[in-house]
Amino acid sequence: MEDFSSGFWGIYIAAIVVISLAGLLYLLRSQSVVKLPKGQKADVTGHKWDDDLEEYNNPLPRWWMWLFYLTIFFAIGYLVLYPGLVVWKGSNNWTAAGQFKQERDKKDAEIKPLYDKFMQQDVVAVSKSTEAREIGQRLFMTYCIQCHGSDAHGAKGFPNLTDDDWLYGGSPEKIVETISNGRGGQMPAFGAQFGEEGVKDVANHVLKIAGKKFDAERATRGEANFKTVCAACHGPDGKGNQAIGAPNLTDKTWLYGGSETTIIETITNGRKNYMPAWKEFLGDAKVHLLAGYVYGLSHQEGEAAKAK
Amino acid sequence: MSKNEFKGIPIKVVPPASEPAEVEMEQVALYETHKKIYPRWVTGRFNNWRIFFVIATQLFFYGVAWLQWNDRQMLLFDLVNRKFFVFGFVFLPQDFIYLTSLLLISALGLFVWTSVGGRLWCGYACPQTVYTEIFLWMEKWIEGDRPARIKLDKAPMSAHKFRLKATKHLLWILFSIWTGFTFVGYFTPIRDLLAAVPTLSFGPWETFWVLFYGFATYGNAGWMREQVCKYMCPYARFQSAMFDADTLIISYDAERGDPRGSRRSGTDHKAEGLGDCIDCTICVQVCPVGIDIRDGLQYECIGCAACIDACDGVMDKVGYPRGLIRYTTEKALSHGYPEKDFVKHIARPRVIGYGLILLTVTSIMAASLYMRVPLKVNVMRDRNALVRETDEGLLENSYRLNIQNADEKQHRYVIRVGGLPDVKIEGDTRREIVVGPAEAEVASVRVQVEPQHATRGSKKIWFEVQAVDAPSISVKEKAAFIGR
Numbered sequence: 001m002e003d004f005s006s007g008f009w010g011i012y013i014a015a016i017v018v019i020s021l022a023g024l025l026y027l028l029r030s031q032s033v034v035k036l037p038k039g040q041k042a043d044v045t046g047h048k049w050d051d052d053l054e055e056y057n058n059p060l061p062r063w064w065m066w067l068f069y070l071t072i073f074f075a076i077g078y079l080v081l082y083p084g085l086v087v088w089k090g091s092n093n094w095t096a097a098g099q100f101k102q103e104r105d106k107k108d109a110e111i112k113p114l115y116d117k118f119m120q121q122d123v124v125a126v127s128k129s130t131e132a133r134e135i136g137q138r139l140f141m142t143y144c145i146q147c148h149g150s151d152a153h154g155a156k157g158f159p160n161l162t163d164d165d166w167l168y169g170g171s172p173e174k175i176v177e178t179i180s181n182g183r184g185g186q187m188p189a190f191g192a193q194f195g196e197e198g199v200k201d202v203a204n205h206v207l208k209i210a211g212k213k214f215d216a217e218r219a220t221r222g223e224a225n226f227k228t229v230c231a232a233c234h235g236p237d238g239k240g241n242q243a244i245g246a247p248n249l250t251d252k253t254w255l256y257g258g259s260e261t262t263i264i265e266t267i268t269n270g271r272k273n274y275m276p277a278w279k280e281f282l283g284d285a286k287v288h289l290l291a292g293y294v295y296g297l298s299h300q301e302g303e304a305a306k307a308k
Numbered sequence: 309m310s311k312n313e314f315k316g317i318p319i320k321v322v323p324p325a326s327e328p329a330e331v332e333m334e335q336v337a338l339y340e341t342h343k344k345i346y347p348r349w350v351t352g353r354f355n356n357w358r359i360f361f362v363i364a365t366q367l368f369f370y371g372v373a374w375l376q377w378n379d380r381q382m383l384l385f386d387l388v389n390r391k392f393f394v395f396g397f398v399f400l401p402q403d404f405i406y407l408t409s410l411l412l413i414s415a416l417g418l419f420v421w422t423s424v425g426g427r428l429w430c431g432y433a434c435p436q437t438v439y440t441e442i443f444l445w446m447e448k449w450i451e452g453d454r455p456a457r458i459k460l461d462k463a464p465m466s467a468h469k470f471r472l473k474a475t476k477h478l479l480w481i482l483f484s485i486w487t488g489f490t491f492v493g494y495f496t497p498i499r500d501l502l503a504a505v506p507t508l509s510f511g512p513w514e515t516f517w518v519l520f521y522g523f524a525t526y527g528n529a530g531w532m533r534e535q536v537c538k539y540m541c542p543y544a545r546f547q548s549a550m551f552d553a554d555t556l557i558i559s560y561d562a563e564r565g566d567p568r569g570s571r572r573s574g575t576d577h578k579a580e581g582l583g584d585c586i587d588c589t590i591c592v593q594v595c596p597v598g599i600d601i602r603d604g605l606q607y608e609c610i611g612c613a614a615c616i617d618a619c620d621g622v623m624d625k626v627g628y629p630r631g632l633i634r635y636t637t638e639k640a641l642s643h644g645y646p647e648k649d650f651v652k653h654i655a656r657p658r659v660i661g662y663g664l665i666l667l668t669v670t671s672i673m674a675a676s677l678y679m680r681v682p683l684k685v686n687v688m689r690d691r692n693a694l695v696r697e698t699d700e701g702l703l704e705n706s707y708r709l710n711i712q713n714a715d716e717k718q719h720r721y722v723i724r725v726g727g728l729p730d731v732k733i734e735g736d737t738r739r740e741i742v743v744g745p746a747e748a749e750v751a752s753v754r755v756q757v758e759p760q761h762a763t764r765g766s767k768k769i770w771f772e773v774q775a776v777d778a779p780s781i782s783v784k785e786k787a788a789f790i791g792r
Binding site: 031032033034035036037038040041042057059060061062063064065145146149150151153154155156252253254257258259 | 331332333334335336337338339340341342535538539688690691692693694695696697699701704706708752754
């Protein structure tokens with residue numbers, strides 16, 4: 001009820017409800033009988049048009065009237081039990097949030113033994129259990145596909161999780177850490193520092209170490225800047241640094257794209273990326289199962305590989 | 309100026325001759341008190357028709373639930389797994405249109421024969437009539453016919469009365485529970501349900517519905533009866549919109565019957581100025597809705613023809629020709645045409661119109677069922693995902709294909725893609741998806757295109773899913789490929 005700035009509205013609603021109920025009760029009582037001269041029947045309603053067109057009174061059965069009373073008594077019972085009047089919280093203290101919590105707690109208790117079983121196994125073992133992988137997949141389909149895609153192949157700016165190429169490391173512990181605490185990756189913009197030509201030169205050096213087609217003259221010129229500036233994160237040979245999430249530039253995997261245009265765009269404007277932390281929201285068990293599923297995506301063997 | 313002068317005109321005050329007598333007022337209830345109806349037992353040809361329909365519909369209802377087809381229940385609406393088995397078909401929620409057409413066909417069918425034959429449905433085949441009839445049979449068996457029942461109800465409670473009433477209600481309740489059980493048996497396999505009876509291990513919803521449907525049967529057929537037709541049924545009321553002067557109605561022939569009156573046998577009643585109606589009121593006593601058909605066509609009349617059978621019996625006894633109360637039409641009754649010409653008046657615009665619509669809907673549904681492919685494919689593109697670029701520089705979108713096998717055999721399916729030049733499915737395109745009988749599988753598919761073929765915006769592509777072992781089972785679904 002925090003949305004209501006004043007207590008007046010509770011009284012307002014309660015008054016409308018109570019007056020309406022009383023009004024309905026009065027209406028029902030007053031319309032159940034009519035006073036007529038003795039011997040006269042209530043076979044017409046008294047409404048008359050065009051001199052002789054009369055409305056017949058086709059009475060409802062008496063049991064139908066009791067149904068009307070029943071609805072009123074139901075309303076009163078409901079208002080006593082439930083918080084319909086705002087000013088009265090209801091004698092059984094029901095709230096939507098309370099019911100949700102109750103249902104969730106019940107479900108949690110039901111699932112707990114299953115989760116406990118998997119919590120006792122390590123991530124690698126979880127990744128090999130069909131049951132755990134099915135649970136993990138459903139969790140992935142709910143919480144992860146918005147960025148990483150239903151097939152976990154990622155998208156521009158969102159890593160592919162199936163290729164065993166990792167920004168922050170692909171060991172089970174690292175995957176759990178990433179899902180639990182999230183990650184924030186940032187590359188500064190070098191457009192101003194290198195200048196337009198300078199950026200192109202560095203880009204060509206990156207193409208060279210990545211094993212792509214490059215302009216030899218520019219690559220040589222760009223090498224100096226790379227060795228002094230870029231190497232701080234990506235390393236002198238461009239192999240990256242998983243401790244800070246700096247990508248390996250010598251492989252075929254690109255987070256934003258490996259064309260010359262895209263690399264120039266990346267160096268000029270920098271990149272900023274963010275993965276939210278899930279530990280609070282999902283809890284350890286779900287994170288554990290998700291880690292197993294993600295680990296399994298790039299470590300498929302035996303049954304899992306065949307199923308794929 | 310005196311009070312009795314007004315602008316100089318003298319006014320003479322005349323006292324009223326006498327005060328109007330005090331009118332005695334009384335309270336009149338505006339709701340109708342329910343009067344119990346005791347329909348008298350009736351025999352005759354129309355009643356035989358009703359017996360036939362009661363037995364036919366109930367044999368179907370109580371019997372079909374037990375029949376098997378392809379090792380499963382022939383008619384089963386599996387709500388939990390969202391599969392609906394109807395004879396040889398497996399319907400999925402996507403087939404809801406067939407339920408709509410079935411309801412349309414039923415409604416239009418009712419329109420057609422109501423405009424031709426009046427309330428035939430109400431009088432012979434409606435569940436309300438059918439169950440009331442069955443309950444009346446039980447009632448008559450235990451308590452006796454109308455006079456005995458009236459007498460029993462008037463009598464003070466006694467051991468005898470209590471025994472009869474208890475037996476009747478027990479019988480009704482047992483029958484109702486069986487009805488509720490059968491009803492639930494169309495949603496939960498009835499054999500499983502039967503197996504759960506000894507231990508009473510029904511699920512909460514099954515228990516609820518057995519009791520609820522049973523209660524509805526008991527209440528409606530045992531207690532509410534004609535009240536359902538009079539106050540609750542919408543169809544009863546809007547049928548009058550389908551009636552016209554050529555529609556079959558049950559009517560008393562006032563011209564022949566009036567003036568009514570009792571007579572001694574052997575006298576010439578015509579000479580005494582009497583009509584053929586001996587005013588025995590049997591037609592009123594047999595009426596399940598408690599009306600007097602001799603007052604003319606009334607909205608309460610469900611067209612059960614009990615009064616025809618009753619009157620024909622009486623006419624036979626007194627030696628008059630049958631048909632004082634009979635099926636006729638408003639026009640025939642007013643000598644518009646001879647009654648046997650009723651058939652010639654069936655083909656009228658209203659009936660032809662209803663009939664044509666009915667024929668159209670029925671043919672479309674039949675054709676659609678005949679051509680139905682037992683396979684459903686839903687293409688789900690990853691929500692809010694844009695294009696991705698592969699290491700080879702191809703543009704890629706990912707999709708999930710929900711393949712639902714609506715056949716009762718296992719099938720192997722291949723997925724093809726088309727709609728853009730050189731568009732292909734990543735990996736092994738001949739990969740087969742195996743889907744079990746009436747099961748569903750989700751296939752994750754990545755579609756790749758050369759960048760020049762998927763420029764700015766969304767491109768139309770299609771997926772084709774085909775059963776390898778039955779090539780005629782094939783479905784093509786449209787999808788969108790988001791380019792760069």
